[in-house]
Amino acid sequence: MDREDMNRRAFMKKSARWAAYATAAMTFPPLYAKKADTATQPDIVVTNGARGPATRAAVNALGGMARFVKAGDKVVIKPNMSFPNPPEMGSTTHPEVVRELAAMCHEAGASSVLVLDNPLRDAEVCLERSGLGNACQGLAGTRTEGLVSKRFYEHVKVPEGVSLKSTMVMKQVLDANVLISAPVAKSHSATGVSFSMKGMMGLVYDRREFHLDLDLNTAIVDLCTLLHADLTVIDASRILSSGGPGGPGKVIPLNKIIASTDMVAADAMALEQGIWYGRKFKANQVRHIKIAHDRALGNMDIASQIVKEVGV
Amino acid sequence: MRFQRLIQVPVLLLFLILLWSAAYPLPSWLEVDLFLRLDPMISLGSMVAARAFLPRLIWGLIIVGLGLFIGRVFCGYLCPMGTTVDLADWFVGGKKKGRDQNSFEASGRCRNWKYLILVFVGGTALVGIASHFLFSPLSLITRFYAFVLYPLALMVSNLFLDVFRPLFPLVGLDSLAFAHFPVPSFNTNLFIAFLVVGILALGVIQPRFWCRNLCPAGALMGLFSRKPLFRRHVSQRCSKCGRCVRVCPMGAIGEDFVTTAHSECTTCLRCREICPEKAISFRITRSALSPSPEIDLNRRRVITAGIAGAATAALTLTSLDHLHGGENPRALRSSRLIRPPGSLPESQFQARCVRCGECMKACLTNTLQPVWFEAGVSGLWTPKITARLAGCEQNCSICGRVCPTGAIRSLSLTEKVFAKVGTARIIKSRCIAWEQDKQCLICDEICPYNAISSRFMPGQAVIVPVVDENKCNGCGYCENKCPVAGESAIVVEPLGELRLASGSYREKARELGLVFHARTTVQDQFILDSPKSEPPGDEGIPKEETKKEEPGLPPGFIVRQ
Numbered sequence A: 001m002d003r004e005d006m007n008r009r010a011f012m013k014k015s016a017r018w019a020a021y022a023t024a025a026m027t028f029p030p031l032y033a034k035k036a037d038t039a040t041q042p043d044i045v046v047t048n049g050a051r052g053p054a055t056r057a058a059v060n061a062l063g064g065m066a067r068f069v070k071a072g073d074k075v076v077i078k079p080n081m082s083f084p085n086p087p088e089m090g091s092t093t094h095p096e097v098v099r100e101l102a103a104m105c106h107e108a109g110a111s112s113v114l115v116l117d118n119p120l121r122d123a124e125v126c127l128e129r130s131g132l133g134n135a136c137q138g139l140a141g142t143r144t145e146g147l148v149s150k151r152f153y154e155h156v157k158v159p160e161g162v163s164l165k166s167t168m169v170m171k172q173v174l175d176a177n178v179l180i181s182a183p184v185a186k187s188h189s190a191t192g193v194s195f196s197m198k199g200m201m202g203l204v205y206d207r208r209e210f211h212l213d214l215d216l217n218t219a220i221v222d223l224c225t226l227l228h229a230d231l232t233v234i235d236a237s238r239i240l241s242s243g244g245p246g247g248p249g250k251v252i253p254l255n256k257i258i259a260s261t262d263m264v265a266a267d268a269m270a271l272e273q274g275i276w277y278g279r280k281f282k283a284n285q286v287r288h289i290k291i292a293h294d295r296a297l298g299n300m301d302i303a304s305q306i307v308k309e310v311g312v
Numbered sequence B: 001m002r003f004q005r006l007i008q009v010p011v012l013l014l015f016l017i018l019l020w021s022a023a024y025p026l027p028s029w030l031e032v033d034l035f036l037r038l039d040p041m042i043s044l045g046s047m048v049a050a051r052a053f054l055p056r057l058i059w060g061l062i063i064v065g066l067g068l069f070i071g072r073v074f075c076g077y078l079c080p081m082g083t084t085v086d087l088a089d090w091f092v093g094g095k096k097k098g099r100d101q102n103s104f105e106a107s108g109r110c111r112n113w114k115y116l117i118l119v120f121v122g123g124t125a126l127v128g129i130a131s132h133f134l135f136s137p138l139s140l141i142t143r144f145y146a147f148v149l150y151p152l153a154l155m156v157s158n159l160f161l162d163v164f165r166p167l168f169p170l171v172g173l174d175s176l177a178f179a180h181f182p183v184p185s186f187n188t189n190l191f192i193a194f195l196v197v198g199i200l201a202l203g204v205i206q207p208r209f210w211c212r213n214l215c216p217a218g219a220l221m222g223l224f225s226r227k228p229l230f231r232r233h234v235s236q237r238c239s240k241c242g243r244c245v246r247v248c249p250m251g252a253i254g255e256d257f258v259t260t261a262h263s264e265c266t267t268c269l270r271c272r273e274i275c276p277e278k279a280i281s282f283r284i285t286r287s288a289l290s291p292s293p294e295i296d297l298n299r300r301r302v303i304t305a306g307i308a309g310a311a312t313a314a315l316t317l318t319s320l321d322h323l324h325g326g327e328n329p330r331a332l333r334s335s336r337l338i339r340p341p342g343s344l345p346e347s348q349f350q351a352r353c354v355r356c357g358e359c360m361k362a363c364l365t366n367t368l369q370p371v372w373f374e375a376g377v378s379g380l381w382t383p384k385i386t387a388r389l390a391g392c393e394q395n396c397s398i399c400g401r402v403c404p405t406g407a408i409r410s411l412s413l414t415e416k417v418f419a420k421v422g423t424a425r426i427i428k429s430r431c432i433a434w435e436q437d438k439q440c441l442i443c444d445e446i447c448p449y450n451a452i453s454s455r456f457m458p459g460q461a462v463i464v465p466v467v468d469e470n471k472c473n474g475c476g477y478c479e480n481k482c483p484v485a486g487e488s489a490i491v492v493e494p495l496g497e498l499r500l501a502s503g504s505y506r507e508k509a510r511e512l513g514l515v516f517h518a519r520t521t522v523q524d525q526f527i528l529d530s531p532k533s534e535p536p537g538d539e540g541i542p543k544e545e546t547k548k549e550e551p552g553l554p555p556g557f558i559v560r561q
Helices: A008-025 A030-038 A051-061 A095-107 A123-130 A171-175 A197-201 A206-211 A216-226 A264-271 A287-294 B003-021 B034-038 B038-048 B055-070 B073-078 B080-094 B113-128 B139-170 B191-203 B209-214 B218-224 B243-247 B272-274 B298-316 B345-354 B358-362 B398-402 B442-446 B477-481 B503-513
Strands: A044-048 A074-079 A111-119 A142-146 A153-157 A166-170 A178-182 A185-187 A192-194 A233-241 A251-260 A309-312 B230-234 B280-283 B367-369 B383-385 B424-427 B453-454 B463-469 B490-495
Touching: A030 B358, A044 A051, A044 A264, A051 A095, A051 A233, A051 A309, A074 A095, A074 A171, A074 B113, A095 A111, A095 A178, A095 A233, A111 A171, A111 A197, A111 B209, A123 A142, A142 A206, A166 A171, A166 B073, A171 B490, A178 A197, A192 A197, A192 A264, A197 A216, A197 A264, A197 A287, A206 A216, A216 A287, A216 B034, A233 A264, A251 A264, A264 B230, A287 B424, B003 B034, B003 B073, B003 B080, B003 B139, B003 B298, B034 B038, B034 B055, B034 B139, B038 B113, B038 B139, B038 B218, B038 B345, B055 B073, B055 B218, B080 B139, B080 B191, B113 B209, B113 B218, B113 B298, B113 B442, B139 B191, B139 B218, B139 B358, B191 B209, B272 B280, B272 B398, B358 B398, B398 B477, B442 B453, B442 B463, B442 B477
Parallel strands: A044 A309, A074 A111, A074 A178, A111 A142, A178 A233, A185 A233
Antiparallel strands: A044 A251, A153 A166, A185 A192, A233 A251, B230 B280, B367 B383, B424 B490, B453 B463
16 A cells, blocks of 8 residues: 555566575575566557456466565555446446456455445445445355445545545555556546546545545545555546546456556556547646646656557 | 134234335335335226326225125225234224224214225326325325334344444444444435334224225225125124123124124224124125115215315316426426436326335435425326435336336336436536536536536536436436535536337436447447537547547646646
8 A cells, every 4th residue: 555665666676686686595496486487577468359358368467466465465546437327338347357356366366355435325225236246146255345434434634635635535545455447448527537546536425526626637646645556447448538437438458457457557558559539649748647747746758668468 | 822813913013024124225126115006096096197198006895896805804904004903902992892883883983984085085086186195095104104114124124234333343243334224314204103103003092993984995905895795694692791792893783683784894803802602603604684884975075075185186277286287398497396216207107106215215326206296286196206315327217117106217227327307517616627627527527428528618617517408317316426516516406307108218218318328448338429410439529529638537637847
C-alpha cells in the first residue's frame, strides 16, 4: 500500500540489490535465477486470448502472482461493478478475469481475498446482473461485496493531495497487504476514459466532492497517490468505446488483457489499444493520465518501456 | 398454550414473513399479498370504488361468505390486526371487567359504530371515492408493520451486527463480516405510528376495542354471521357463575350467559376453556330457535352515515385538488408527483390503491414514498417516486408484483422499461456545468437509458448535459445523483408519462413513434430511438456536432494542446 514500496523504480532497485546479494552468497541458486529474471521483466504486458488464460498469462509474464502476494497476505481486488449490466455491455469487469485473479491469489497463499467496490446503482442488483457476485463462488476465503454503508469506511488524509486533501476509504483496503486493480476498459462521459486510476474512486465513500468542489482529474491522481495498486490488470477483452461509464454504448471486442505494476503505464496502454468515441488518443491527451505522469506517479510513455506481448 | 394462540402466533408470523419477503428479487411463486387479499374491506371496497370485478380479490368475498358457516373465525384466528390487538391488550392490560360490565347488553354502547363506518365507506365507494383504506384492518396493519416496525427492526438488527461484528471471524461467521441492512425511511411514518398505537391503546377501555367497535370488515362479516352453522351452545349444566361473560374478549355473551351475539363471536373458545361445568361447546347447530341478541342498528343513524359518506365523497370530487383539477387533469398536478411504473390512470389508480404500503416496503431503492395530500385528499398515502432520495431501478418491477389490487400493474422487466414515468428536465440555473463551468457530468454518467448526452453548446465553456426526452424513462437516477446541495439541478417531471389501464407499454411506445432498435453487440432493449435516427453506435455524440473539431468529447480529453 505504501506508495514508495510500489514505485516501479524503487522496486527495480530493490530487486537488483537482492539479486546482487544472492549472487554474492551463492546459496540459493533457484532464488538467484528467479531474481535474475526480474531484471528483464517487462513493464507492461499485453496478452491476447480467452479471458481466463489471458489474465493468468499476463500476471505470469510480470513474474507471477507470488511476486505480489506472499503467504498469509490479505488481498483486495478492485473490479468495476458499478452498474447492473451484463458483462457483454462492457460497463463492468468480466467475472472470468476477477475469478482468475482471485484464484491466483489463493495459489500464492493469500489468507483472504476481498473483491470490493462501492457501486453507483443498487449494490445487490449490480452484483447479480454483472455476474461478479457469483464470480468467485467456490473459492474459499474470497468474498465479493458492494459496500455502500458508511460504517465500512474510514476517514484518511491524502498527504500528497493537491486538490483532494482527505476522503473516506474502505477500511478493508487500508488494512490489506496487497491491492489489485482490475478495471474494465471503458469510455467515460467526464474523464474521457476510465481504467485503473479512475476506478479507484470506487473505493471512496462519497464521490460527489470530486465533481463538485475539486478538479476531477487532479483529484483522481491525488487519490491514486494514496490508493496505489500493487498490480493492475485491465480487462480489455471488450471495451465500451462510447456511452461509458454505464452504457449502453458501442462495445468493441479486443480480446486483450493488459497488466503492469504501474497504473499509469497500464492505463496508457489500454488507451492506446482502443478506439474511443470513434477515434484514437495518445496518453497525453487524457488529462488524468497526463497529470499522473507529470507528477511521477507512473510512466505514460510506452515507447520508453519494455512491452511484452503474449498470445494465449 | 391456548388453541387460539397456537393458530394466531404462526399465522401472524406467516404474515410478517410474507411482508419481509416482499422485496427484490421476489420468487414468482410467492404471493406476498395473500393476507391483504383476504380482507373483505379491500375486496369489496376496491371493487365498488373501481366499478370492476377484480378476480384476484375474490378471497375477501369468500371470507365474508364463510361467515354463514363459521362466523367470524377470521377475526379470532387469521387477522393480523386482530392478533396485534390481542398482543397490545396483553401489554395494556386493561382492568378486569365485572360480569355485569362485559355482557353484550352492558358493553354495547359503541358497538354499532363499525356498522356506521361500513355504511359510510360504502357511501363514498358508491359515489366513486375510495375510503376503505382508512379503516380496512389489513391495510392499516400492513402499513403499520411496513412503515413503522420494519425500519425499526432493521435498525435494531444493525445495532446487533455492529456490536458483534468483531466477534464474527472468531466463531467462523465470516459471511456476516459485511452484513448490514439498509434502513429505509418513510414519509408520514410518525403519523401512522401514532394512529395505530392510538387504536391499540383503546384496549385500556375494552379488550379488542377495535374489533368490537370500529372494524368495518368485522361488521361486514358480522352481517353474515348472525346464525352461523358452527356456533356457541350452552347446555343445562350451566351454573350461571358468569366467568364466561367476564373473559369474553368481544363481549359477545348475553347477561343470561346462554345467549350469544354470534355476529360478535370470533370463536376464540375462551368461554369454553374457562367454564368450570363444561357446559359450553361449539358445534354445528341447525336450530334457529336459540335466541340471539342483535346489535341495535338505528335506522336513522345508518341512513345518516350513508348520506354522510356519499356527501363526503361528493365534496372530495369537487375539491380543487381532486385528480389534479378534475376536467382539466393536467392543470393542477404537482410537477413532483411521479407515479410508480405501471400505475393505472390516476382515477382508477386512486380507486384501487388501498394504501397498504406493500409496494413501498418492497421498493428496492426506497424511492417509493407515501404522500400526504400531494395527490388531493383522496390520494392520501398513495405511492410516488421520490427521485431525489433514490432512482427507480431499471431491473426491478417489484412494486407491481406485490400490489394486491392491481393499482400498479405487474409488468415484466421488458415492459417495465417502456413504462415511462416522466421526463428529466435540467434546471440550468442550478446546474454546475451549465452555470459554473464545472466538469460535472454525473447525470450523463449514471443515466441507465443513455438519455443524457454531454454536448458542446454555443456560449458554454465546458460540455454540458442535455436530455433526449425520447430516451428518458423518468427513472430519476440523474436527479438522485446530482451533486448540487438541496434541490437537484435535474428533476423528473410527469411530462410524457405513460399510464395504460391495459395493453402493452412497448406497443404504446411504438405507436407514439418511439421504436426499439435491437443491436448486435449490446443488450440494450431499453433505448427508445426515434425511427429516423441514425443507426446506433455513437449516441453520445450528436450527429451535427461530429463534424466540428471538438465533437462533444468528455472534458477529460485534451484534444489540442
